[in-house]
Amino acid sequence: xxxxxxxxxxxxxxxxxxxxxxxxxxxxxRTLASQSDLSWQLLExxxxxxxxxxPGTENDKLTVxxxxxxxxxxxxxxxxxxxxxxxxxxxxxxxxxxxxPSEQPLHITALxxxxxxxxxxxxxxxxxFETFDELKAAPPGSLxxxxxxxxxxxxxxxxxxxxxxxxxxxxxxxxxxxxKGAIAYMMRSVSTAHHRFAHTGGSHYDDQVTKIPTTAIAxxxxxxxARLLKHGxxxxxxxxxxxxxxxxxTSFNVIGEITGSDYPDQYVLLGSHHDSWDLGxxxxxxxxxxxxxxxxxxxxxxxxxxxxxxxxxxFAAEELGLWGAKAYxxxxxxxxxxxxxxxxxDFGADVVYAFESNVNAASLPLVRAIAEQLKPLGIxxxxxxxxxxxxxxxxxxxxxxxxxxxxxxxxxxxxxxHHTADDTxxxxxxxxxxxxxxxxxxFALMAANGKxxxxxx
Amino acid sequence: xxxxxxxxxxxxxxxxxxxxxxxxxxxxxRTLASQSDLSWQLLExxxxxxxxxxPGTENDKLTVxxxxxxxxxxxxxxxxxxxxxxxxxxxxxxxxxxxxPSEQPLHITALxxxxxxxxxxxxxxxxxFETFDELKAAPPGSLxxxxxxxxxxxxxxxxxxxxxxxxxxxxxxxxxxxxKGAIAYMMRSVSTAHHRFAHTGGSHYDDQVTKIPTTAIAxxxxxxxARLLKHGxxxxxxxxxxxxxxxxxTSFNVIGEITGSDYPDQYVLLGSHHDSWDLGxxxxxxxxxxxxxxxxxxxxxxxxxxxxxxxxxxFAAEELGLWGAKAYxxxxxxxxxxxxxxxxxDFGADVVYAFESNVNAASLPLVRAIAEQLKPLGIxxxxxxxxxxxxxxxxxxxxxxxxxxxxxxxxxxxxxxHHTADDTxxxxxxxxxxxxxxxxxxFALMAANGKxxxxxx
Numbered sequence: 001x002x003x004x005x006x007x008x009x010x011x012x013x014x015x016x017x018x019x020x021x022x023x024x025x026x027x028x029x030r031t032l033a034s035q036s037d038l039s040w041q042l043l044e045x046x047x048x049x050x051x052x053x054x055p056g057t058e059n060d061k062l063t064v065x066x067x068x069x070x071x072x073x074x075x076x077x078x079x080x081x082x083x084x085x086x087x088x089x090x091x092x093x094x095x096x097x098x099x100x101p102s103e104q105p106l107h108i109t110a111l112x113x114x115x116x117x118x119x120x121x122x123x124x125x126x127x128x129f130e131t132f133d134e135l136k137a138a139p140p141g142s143l144x145x146x147x148x149x150x151x152x153x154x155x156x157x158x159x160x161x162x163x164x165x166x167x168x169x170x171x172x173x174x175x176x177x178x179x180k181g182a183i184a185y186m187m188r189s190v191s192t193a194h195h196r197f198a199h200t201g202g203s204h205y206d207d208q209v210t211k212i213p214t215t216a217i218a219x220x221x222x223x224x225x226a227r228l229l230k231h232g233x234x235x236x237x238x239x240x241x242x243x244x245x246x247x248x249x250t251s252f253n254v255i256g257e258i259t260g261s262d263y264p265d266q267y268v269l270l271g272s273h274h275d276s277w278d279l280g281x282x283x284x285x286x287x288x289x290x291x292x293x294x295x296x297x298x299x300x301x302x303x304x305x306x307x308x309x310x311x312x313x314x315f316a317a318e319e320l321g322l323w324g325a326k327a328y329x330x331x332x333x334x335x336x337x338x339x340x341x342x343x344x345x346d347f348g349a350d351v352v353y354a355f356e357s358n359v360n361a362a363s364l365p366l367v368r369a370i371a372e373q374l375k376p377l378g379i380x381x382x383x384x385x386x387x388x389x390x391x392x393x394x395x396x397x398x399x400x401x402x403x404x405x406x407x408x409x410x411x412x413x414x415x416x417x418h419h420t421a422d423d424t425x426x427x428x429x430x431x432x433x434x435x436x437x438x439x440x441x442x443f444a445l446m447a448a449n450g451k452x453x454x455x456x457x
Numbered sequence: 458x459x460x461x462x463x464x465x466x467x468x469x470x471x472x473x474x475x476x477x478x479x480x481x482x483x484x485x486x487r488t489l490a491s492q493s494d495l496s497w498q499l500l501e502x503x504x505x506x507x508x509x510x511x512p513g514t515e516n517d518k519l520t521v522x523x524x525x526x527x528x529x530x531x532x533x534x535x536x537x538x539x540x541x542x543x544x545x546x547x548x549x550x551x552x553x554x555x556x557x558p559s560e561q562p563l564h565i566t567a568l569x570x571x572x573x574x575x576x577x578x579x580x581x582x583x584x585x586f587e588t589f590d591e592l593k594a595a596p597p598g599s600l601x602x603x604x605x606x607x608x609x610x611x612x613x614x615x616x617x618x619x620x621x622x623x624x625x626x627x628x629x630x631x632x633x634x635x636x637k638g639a640i641a642y643m644m645r646s647v648s649t650a651h652h653r654f655a656h657t658g659g660s661h662y663d664d665q666v667t668k669i670p671t672t673a674i675a676x677x678x679x680x681x682x683a684r685l686l687k688h689g690x691x692x693x694x695x696x697x698x699x700x701x702x703x704x705x706x707t708s709f710n711v712i713g714e715i716t717g718s719d720y721p722d723q724y725v726l727l728g729s730h731h732d733s734w735d736l737g738x739x740x741x742x743x744x745x746x747x748x749x750x751x752x753x754x755x756x757x758x759x760x761x762x763x764x765x766x767x768x769x770x771x772f773a774a775e776e777l778g779l780w781g782a783k784a785y786x787x788x789x790x791x792x793x794x795x796x797x798x799x800x801x802x803d804f805g806a807d808v809v810y811a812f813e814s815n816v817n818a819a820s821l822p823l824v825r826a827i828a829e830q831l832k833p834l835g836i837x838x839x840x841x842x843x844x845x846x847x848x849x850x851x852x853x854x855x856x857x858x859x860x861x862x863x864x865x866x867x868x869x870x871x872x873x874x875h876h877t878a879d880d881t882x883x884x885x886x887x888x889x890x891x892x893x894x895x896x897x898x899x900f901a902l903m904a905a906n907g908k909x910x911x912x913x914x
Contacts, residue, residue, distance in 0.1 A: 048684040051561035059559055102516055104508035104738070107878065195652055196737075196878050220881040224738070227505045227882075280653075281561070281681070421564065421653050424677040425684075 013365040025304040033438035039295035047281040047425045054278040055317040056088035056249035071256035074298040081252040084327035086317035088249030093242040100236035107218035109198035110241040114214045121240030132169040147184045148177035156192040160411040166190040174214035175206045185214045188222035197420035251316035253324045260308040267309035268447045271344035273318030280423030289345035296440035306448035315392045325392035341447035343405040344390025349428040352439040354408040358387040363454040370446045401456035470822040482761040490895035496752035504738040504882045511735040512774040513545035513706035528713035531755040538709040541784035543774035545706030550699040557693035564675035566655035567698040571671045578697030589626040604641045605634035613649040617868040623647040631671035632663045642671045645679035654877035708773035710781045717765040724766035725904045728801035730775030737880030746802035753897035763905035772849045782849035793857045798904035800862040801847025806885040809896040811865040815844040820911040827903045858913035
């Protein structure tokens, strides 16, 4: 039970911000989105008919065309593309095996941006470090001719908070290993899975340090190597990865707008990214985000025309370094105050369980009014007002203090699939996708219809 | 609660067959096996230090040496090898991708015994059949130049009863597809998993029919192809598998015996197989069976010397067609009546939930006495007396009516991992492995110590 005063405040907030008709429309949108399988249809089409969507590939072009076609088909008032450049990279081959103490296949993947091994592969003794800091502390030259291996285990948590501590080994591991003389770098996957899928993801080199191949292995394979060492063996591994740096590539942010009736230049931004890694079909990352934001805006338009615009932005080349988002916010940097609310769906397709803002105090009554309408979807309100937004909102946050929102999803299982070959459509629950769609629809409509535009801190 | 009469019958049976001291020994063995991590240590060593164990490979030789060494180390009275030949086969490469309507990697594996594709692979349109019977019913010539695909879904069940109906498509699919003119055969994995692991396994050709490459794809990939067809596309697939038929190979059954005090020639046979497919490390199939039967006999020997012998038989080359078992029972065919009980552990490492015999009626009191001592392990008695034994007991059953036992394991999740790269040590629960070990130890000791030797029907 909520205390009576909270109910009263909330009821007052709603009445201050919205007419009874507007609140009826919110309920209609919520019901429609909760029942419609539009987001599922979009996700099924995208992940089945196109599949993986690595920036710069033919599938990337197909994705841009797919998104433009469907946004138009769904009746968005304006649909357009904005170019974004990025460092184009391809994976052609990856394999690895233990060659001592016995021959055993290993499940490996090149991290994004990795250089190739020699054509015939490379071989070396594995040296295990439990953490990135231990690798950093290794003496110079101590890894000469060897393969550095960080076996850090990511924590499982509802908000994915294990990712950050684990991912530094992905971003910087190869640089630190090369500094010590290693010929290759290998890491336990940034993953909570117990399956033999290696987790790819972005990685970086330092121009001052020799580039070495940088890879991740599946968690059971990481355990295998750790056990061999425990038993006193000296594991020898052969790695062969063939990749290519293709220089600067170009893709496109795809944008669809439902134009507002009263303040068309002001808009709610619903973000997601249309690229994916090449291993899976990017159903969770981030096909779901694309499908549910597209469907949410469409459901709103089916019920009413909002006062402010709703802009669905499908960012390009997120996985390679937020390139679409950087291009978008740079291009629109003189008009960022037109964004009255921004949220990104890029954390899979499990249920939204909480709603949180990051806004100016004057905007909080409207936030609470929105939270009240999210409650029927099982979504609680987090009053901390510290939302950070998804990754594609980082460039926005770096430029200005925009009104940012988190529709917190349950990420307990997300890192079982994230960035692996196993990120496929069957991992998405259609009912949970509907709940997500309804949450974004309610949020976007109410954020667009507030009496006054929301502002950041 | 059991009815009083059942308790009485059971108590009488036990008192008739066993002395109080013998029953105390049973309890000691049960406790020891339930607490010891010996079976885990063996399984960890086998799957870590050797890993995959395809017959004829260097790892197969390492396995034979490993088994001989550990049986001797554990104090078995006799340890010996018996040769078995088999058709040797290797997998060198396997890859596949959708090339239309978009390029997408597919997770594929060659079925055992498959021939290679041309070096550069082959390409064809996929034609889907829901069942093996539908493929059989296709008109002659109707698959000319195409890839036949059976999408039959295996049922999940505690006793794995979905395997049989699914596996005929693996055994005979390529022959039926070739009869219709197909250039390759592809099937949905005989698996209950929702992960992108293809399931390998034995397959057969017919000398009268053209041999074509025969493969399985992971279940999410099978779903993907089915959805593409549903959306009206014509999926084109490229397959490249490189394998080799190496003619007749030789491996060895490895046998360890705890010699009986009173009737050393009569013996309880505890079976498992020491080979595995090459994709995973064969932890569930059948490293667990090896480890737990070895440990069970050792625990018995630690407590008492049984009246009859206990023979742990680690069969060779089971996966390629029960070759070790065929050789063993042929070699010993004049002495099969010396087998007073036979059971095989080859169904993973989940708990034993039921005990069932297949014996002459005169042996049933002893069976019930054993069942009574398995109850404390949570194992129920199935009185149907229709046990079939594991796969390596098929050649025995074909030769004679031996006293066969099933220690029924929970196989609900077994086919999530079976014959895939994901069959690794982390899928085994150490506590469940202990329960299995204790069950086999209690069974073997009591079967060896009965007043009269058990007989088959």
